[in-house]
Structures are given as C-alpha cells and as structure tokens.
Amino acid sequence: MTGQPVPVTLRVNGRREVGRVEPRVTLAEFLREELGLTGTHVGCEQGVCGACTVVVDGAAVRSCLMFAVQAEGCDVETVEGLGRDGLHPLQQAFWDAQAVQCGFCTPGFLMTALVALRERTDWDRTALRERLGGNLCRCTGYEPIVDAVLAAAEAARNPGGEAAR
Amino acid sequence: MRSAAFDYVRAGSVAEALVALADDRETRVLAGGQSLVPMMALRLARPEVLVDITRCPELQSCSLEESVLRIGAAVPDAVLERDPDIRAAHPLLVRTLSLIAHEEIRARGTLCGSLAHADPAAELPALLLATDGEVEVDGPGGPRRVPAAEFFDGPFTAALDDGEMVVAARLPVPGPAVGWAVDEIARRPGDFALAGAVCTVELDSSGRCSGVGVALFGVSSTPVRSRGAEEVLMGQQVDEAVLDAAAAASLDGVDVLGDEVHAPAAYRRDAGRALVRRTLAAAVRSAGGGTA
Structure with missing residues (x-):
C-alpha cells in the first residue's frame, strides 16, 4: 500500500530522535505530534505565514514545507531549544519590547531572528x-518585533552595554 | 491539509532517481519542495511517488566553464546567493534570486526546481530565457539539452517527457561590457510578481546596441521574450525616444493574461511596458550608455 511508514533519524535540539513516519508527515507535524514539541506552530500549512519556522542545519526553514523524511540526518532546532535556563536573550528582548500579543507567530519569529542574528x-x-x-503577525503591527530584534542585535554587539541589561 | 499518501524514494544518484521515476505510478521529483509541497498540501498535486534528488552528489555542485555557469539541480538558491564566486561571476543571477520569496524559502528552493515548476510568474525562468540559457535533462532517452526558448511549454508545464528530470541549468554569464537589470512589481517584497522584466544590453564602442535580451514574467502564461523591444533597440544609439519606442513595442506578439483576481489585463500591460522601460534604461546605464 502507498505511504507506509519509513524510519527517520535526526537530531532535535541536540537530542537524537528516531521515529517511523508516513512520508506525508511534515517536519512540523513530526515535531508536534511525535515528539510533543508543540512550540512550533502550524498556521497556513502552505509556507506563507512563517509560524512553523525552525532551523535545519543552520538555516531557517518552513517546517510545513518539508516532510520529516527529508530531515534524515539533519540537525533541527526548535523554539524549545532556546533559553532552557530561563529566557534566551532574544526571548527576553521580545518580552521587554512587548513584541508578543497572542503569541501564535512568536516561535516562528524567534527562529527566523535567531538565524538573522547569527x-x-x-x-x-x-x-x-x-x-x-x-x-506574519496579526496582532502587533510588527514594530515591537523589529524593536526587539534590533535590541537583541545591539546587546549582542555590546555585551556589557545598556541594551544587554 | 495533509498531502495525499505517497511513497518516498531517497535517490543516492541520478541513475537511482531515473529508475525510481520510471515507476508506472505518478512520480514527481522532489528537490527543495517549496512549490511542490504547498501544491500537495492543497491537493493540487497528488503524486504517488516522490523521488528526493537532494542527496545525489552529482547534483550538488556548480561550475563555471567557458562563460557558462552550470548549476546542479540540488543546489538551493541561498547557497548560490552566498557563493563568492557566483556573486562575482553573475551578479544578475544574484539580484534575481533576491527577488524570490523570502530567505526561508530560498534556503531550500532550487533554481532548477523553479525551471521545472515553470510558474509563469517566476523570476528564474525569465532569466534563463533572456540570456539564452539551457536546461540539462536526463531520462529514459538519455541526456539532452533543451534551450530555454523550447523549455517552457505552458503554465506550470516544462518540456519534460515521462521519466525525465532536470539535472542542471546552464546560464551564460553576461560579459563585463554587458549591462543588465531585473525588476518586478509585487504587492509586498517576496510576494509573487504581478509583472516583471529581466534584460541584458550590450553597447558597441560607438554606443550602439549590439546585443539585447529582454524577457517578461508574470505577464503571460509562460515567461516570454519581448522581441518587439529587442527589435527596436538592436543597432540603435539608445536615447530616451528609443527607450520609449522599445517599451511601446514590448508587448507586440505577447499574449497577455486576461483579467484575473490579482490584476486586470490592462494593469499587466501597463506594468509590463513600464518594467521594460525601467529595466532597459538601467541596463543601458550599467553598460556605460550615458543617455538613459
């Protein structure tokens, strides 16, 4: 029968994960349903909204436009990998700038911004x-999000400076 | 929505991919998947077998041979954009890539995938067409090269036979004396273009146009060469009047899309002509022409 589960092995936030998935299962679905990492949000499911953005081998990508089997052997970072000991500086910057309202888009923005700042x-x-x-963000009007990432960039440039506090 | 069920083949070589594509069921090549996967999620495409070619070593490299940039089918756009050799050799390609969607899409999307997908609003097919590039194809009948002018058969339809796949694109590199420009009109940066144009212009020592290629995208059901604009320019000392005449003639013989949800036909005509005018002027400037 078409579409029988196949094995997949990948690293997620530094941890080796082994699973069996139907080929049609997207990376977003695999992260959420198989690994319980529900921080990756699924919005449009067609690559437009960016809510599902994760980092694969260092690049920010749409996890809804990638089947989990395509991530075989890849190194995946999700929002759960940020700030495991308190907030990551980028998350703190979002907090400080009030860059979060409903929060649906936030994990995607964080992962995009993470790569942009690297x-x-x-x-x-x-x-x-x-x-x-x-x-896409439907709440904030984007300005506080841009403020937050600029503040995080400033803090990264001047680790002891005002913006880093 | 979840895609319809399919079997997945991770090809380790082009030979393996061709065997998998010879399946009796409906097969599709999967490279970056940035166009195919949304179509599958919307159930506009329901392949029964996906053949992932991204792990084929022979498709992962680029080379510059005799003024032709050869780009393997598994090379993502973002890799091309960052490659210092490609940035130096083909700045028009790099500029064109920057107009495609967003970084997160270009991180996985491929140039050859865009050619095979043949979206009439896509930038790269028009670039291939304007610069007389070629597509390297392999399949049951053996390898062959298809000129850009024969590759785009219709909307989302490339001249590929059953069981064939694109293995590389061959992009002639504009010489140092060649001026170029690419531009598009989209509602927001990263959106699909409502209309776009890409062109190259070469001027001889007296400032006359000795070579020109103009292609439009988003205007017709395939990318199209603007023969009207090219004929007006060729051999002329380019001034404002010549540019106006080229723009006016730019849609001659072009079957412009009818009114549709994104734009009325009249808007596309205006936008197409304006973009030809704008890109030709910029290309002439960068070729060292003074007037525009």
Missing part, C-alpha cells in the same frame, strides 16, 4: 524588516 548583528531597520518579512 548571520550578522549590524542590521538596520529596513533590512531587518525585509529579513523578517516572511513571518
């Missing part, structure tokens, strides 16, 4: 807005 910390507002443009 790439560079000298973002200007315009470039950062474009970089975050693949994630």
